[in-house]
Amino acid sequence: MAKDYKTVLENASDEFVEKRSRFIGYCKPVKTEQEAIDFINEKRSEHWNATHNVYAYSLREGNIKRYSDDGEPSGTAGMPVLDVIVKNEIFDVVVVVTRYFGGVLLGTGGLVRAYSHGSKIAVEAAKPVIMQNCLVCEARCAYNQYGKVSSLIIGVGAAVDDTVYESDVLVKFHIKPDLLGTLNKKLADATSGEVTVEQKDEQYFAVQINE
Known part of the structure; x- marks a missing residue:
C-alpha cells in the first residue's frame, strides 16, 4: 500500500527585505x-x-535532495x-530564494536566518497538503436508499466525488483503505446487504493541513 506524504498544492511566492537586501x-x-x-532555470532567467x-x-522518487548556495x-x-523542506517533511517540491543585495553584509548567521525565512514563507504560500492514498469506489443504490447510503459514506470519513442519477x-x-471495512459493514447492516461497494482505482488526494 502506497504511503501518504506531504507536498505543496500550488506554485506561489512571498518576499521580505532584510537590511536593504x-x-x-x-x-x-x-x-x-x-x-x-x-523551474530553477526559469527563475534564473527571470532574475x-x-x-x-x-x-x-526534494523528490520522493529516488529520495533525491539537492541544493545550491x-x-x-x-x-x-x-x-x-x-532544511526547511526536510524539517517539514515535504517532498516533490522545489524552492528558489532570490536575493538582490542591498549593500549591507548580513554575516553568516544573518544569511542562514534570511534564507531559512525565505524558504519558510515560500512553502507557506504554496499551501502544504497531505497527499492521502485512497481507494476510489462506487456504490449503487435505489433512490429511497440514497439519503441513508450517502450519510453513511460521509459519516465514516469518505469524500463523495460525484453522484450520477439514472434509473x-x-x-x-474516495476513502482511506482502513475505513472501507467499516463502511461495508454499515452499508450491509443498513440495506440488508443490498448495497455494496465496488473498488475502481487507487489514487492520491490532497488534504489541506490546518495549522
Whole structure:
C-alpha cells in the first residue's frame, strides 16, 4: 500500500527585505528532477540581474535532495533552504530564494536566518497538503436508499466525488483503505446487504493541513 506524504498544492511566492537586501522565495510542486531544474532555470532567467538565486529541492522518487548556495558562503544559503523542506517533511517540491543585495553584509548567521525565512514563507504560500492514498469506489443504490447510503459514506470519513442519477443512484467517492471495512459493514447492516461497494482505482488526494 502506497504511503501518504506531504507536498505543496500550488506554485506561489512571498518576499521580505532584510537590511536593504530583497529576498523573494518561490515554491512549486514538482514530480521529476527535470521539472525542478526547469523551474530553477526559469527563475534564473527571470532574475538574471539578482545577486543570487539559491535553490533546493526534494523528490520522493529516488529520495533525491539537492541544493545550491549560488555564490553565497558555503552552508549559509542552500542548506538552510533545504532544511526547511526536510524539517517539514515535504517532498516533490522545489524552492528558489532570490536575493538582490542591498549593500549591507548580513554575516553568516544573518544569511542562514534570511534564507531559512525565505524558504519558510515560500512553502507557506504554496499551501502544504497531505497527499492521502485512497481507494476510489462506487456504490449503487435505489433512490429511497440514497439519503441513508450517502450519510453513511460521509459519516465514516469518505469524500463523495460525484453522484450520477439514472434509473438508480451511483455514488462515486474516495476513502482511506482502513475505513472501507467499516463502511461495508454499515452499508450491509443498513440495506440488508443490498448495497455494496465496488473498488475502481487507487489514487492520491490532497488534504489541506490546518495549522
